[in-house]
Amino acid sequence: MADRVTQPTLDVLEALLGAKDFETHGWDIIKTTKRAGPTVYKILERLSGGGLLTERWEEVERKPGVPRRRFYKLTPTGVAHARQLLAERRPQAASRWGRLFGGEAHA
Template identity: 55%
Template sequence: MGRSRRITGPLLDVLEALVAAFRQDEEPHGWTIMKAVGRSGPTVYGVLERLEEWGWITGTWEELPADESRPRRRFYRLTPSGRVEAVALPAERRPTRGGTALGEPLPGGGW
């Protein structure tokens, strides 16, 4: 955590999607976050990795039955400190987006 925290548009998008999911008592996986924010996999997973390094989210792998052959999904949840940051940062950086930073559904769908 010694290096500075770079705040980018994709990071704010992912935070808003995580807050929206939290408010609906959901734990999204990477693909659903990608769809909600309209960003590519490498972008979203890079942001998720950063947020996990910062301690703002935790990720857990799903358990699959032995007879299921699809890849496991990783589900993400905001930590208590991450919830505070995930609401405050977009509200500070994107005050004109109104309710999105407060956890309302994202424009065009999502949670």
């Protein structure tokens, strides 16, 4: 994945690291990153294919006509990889997201 680390990819990784338990659904990632749906879902597909992300469908019963959400969660390897990439390419993320780096904000 190192050859395809774009700014949108870093945005998605940052959104996933900022999510509770490193898990969130696609629409939330789109809102957080302000990136287009096709861009976000292509990145999620690539992360999943690389073993950095798992996917699951929402299990709760939704209202009729409201589709289930798909949740995405970074694997332990994905968390480590995302932290490393963001530390290298967005050092300012450390001060904004202390949680990204194991609860410690790096200057």
